Amino acid sequence: MKTKVAIIGTTAQTLLVFRADLIKQLIKEGITVFAFAMDFDELSMERIRKLGATPVAYSLSRYGLNPAADLIHAWQLSRKLRDFQIDIVFSYFSKPVIFGGLAARLAGVKRCVGMLEGLGYTFTPTQQFSFKRWFARHVQVLLxxxxxxxxxKVIFLNKDDQHDLLERHCIKVKDALVLGAIGLDLNDYGYSPAPQSPFRFIFIGRLLEEKGILFYLNAAEAIKKIHPDVVFTVLGQMEKKGNSKKLTERFLKCQSEGVIEFPGQVDNVAEWLTLSSVFVLPSYYREGFPRSTQEAMAVGRPVITTNVPGCRDSVIDGSTGFIVEPNDVQALIDKMLWFIENSEAVESMGRAGREFAVLYYDAEKINTRLIQAIFDN
Incomplete structure (x- = not known):
């Protein structure tokens, strides 16, 4: 009888973007895969089926904490796991790890592995104290x-997350692993030289303050005054939750004044990267290991990012890009101007980034390690 693995995530989009290569590799190895998401529609379910997996819808609030509702949803999830006679549960992101892990134990699943892809919002440092964030972090640590x-087994993507969660809070686990990057199908991200003109910076990510979008806008406005022909692209979706009215208004103002171009959330990220010169991620969010920096390096684009966990692990400072301190807009502007004035470095650093990606961001190699971690006793 084939081993049955349940992959429990949040949205269908995260399954299709982050777990598609893993699903295909598991199917190739003869494993029966059930893919769980909270928001399946007919189109996303069909895309999961084309990968060879069985889509399963389940309920769990993605944001906030409602203990009674979350416990009911965990019980409902446990019944689904029992009905499908799941042998192994692999969950990723905070709430699926917590409540998917609880459901797996309630269902008597033989093996349960959780992967924390960053410590997220509650562990992200802020300049002003927030009681809500402080309280949420303490509840999350308790869970x-x-x-x-x-x-x-508990899997982390960087050493800082393992230290700041397990060691700092004295949480003992049976086994822990630092995986590093989650990887890409490099066939989808082929190398290409950067275009000569116009010089184009690009930001890709959720449009949250913690992701550094405000710093990117500040830098764009400053550089436009010196180099009006430089293009600043933003790809992503404006988050309704977690953003201030001030940021939303500022973003719309920059868009209307032509400071940035904003195609929104796109499916052809690789194509947009090949049109760009340098990728910028000025995040201070508690990233796990940013996919966007991997994508940029894979197509041969240097990266400017910040000295925070996850981000700093993805770039070799001075070789595949630059690392600046978080919240330092002037340092960000200086590095962006340096690339404009030293355009030959775009190609040399881009090539170094591609070589690094081939060695360390190949999804097939990484998923081989991940599958071993999921199955290894």
Whole structure:
């Protein structure tokens, strides 16, 4: 009888973007895969089926904390796991790890592995104290204390996350692994030299303050005054939750004044990267290991990012790009101007980035390690 693996995530989009290569590799190895998401529609379910997996819809609030509702949803999820006779549960992101892990134990699943792709919003430092964030972090740590020791393995994407969660909060687990990058299908991100003109910076990510979008806008406005022909592209979706009215108004103003171009959320990220010169991610969010920096390096684009966990792990400072301090807009502007004035470095650093991506961001190699971690006793 084939081993049955349940992959429990949040949205269908995260399954299709982040887990498609893993699903295909598991299917190739003869594993029966059930892909769980909260928001399946007919189109996304059909795309999951084309990968060879069975889509399964389940309920769990993506944001906030409602203990009664979350526990009911965990119980409902456990019944689905029992009905499908799942052998192994692999969950990723915070709430699926916590409540998917609880559901797996309630269902008597033989093996349960959780992967935390960054510590997220509650662990992101802010300049002003927020009681709401402080309280949410303490509740989240309490839940981790209850669940993580009961998982067979906990996977992190960088060492800082492992230290700041397990060691700092004295959480004992059976086994832990630092995986690093989640990887890409490099066939989808082929190398190409950067275009000669116009010089184009690009930001890709959720449009949250913590992701550094405001710093990117500030830098764009400053550089436009010196180099009006430089183009600043933003790809992503404006988040309704977690953004201030001030940021939304500022973003719309920059768009209307032509400071930035904003195609929104696109499916052809690689094509937009090949049209660009340098990728910029001025995030201070508690990233796991940003996919966007991997994508940029894979197509041969240097990266400017910040000295925060996850981001700093993805770039070799001075070789494949630059690392600046978070919240330092002037340092960001200086590095962006340096690339404009030293355009030959775009190609040399871009090539170094592509070589690094081939060595360390190949999804097939990384998923081989991940599958071994999921199955290894």
């Amino acid at each position: 981790y204390r209850c669940i993580l020791p009961r998982l067979d």
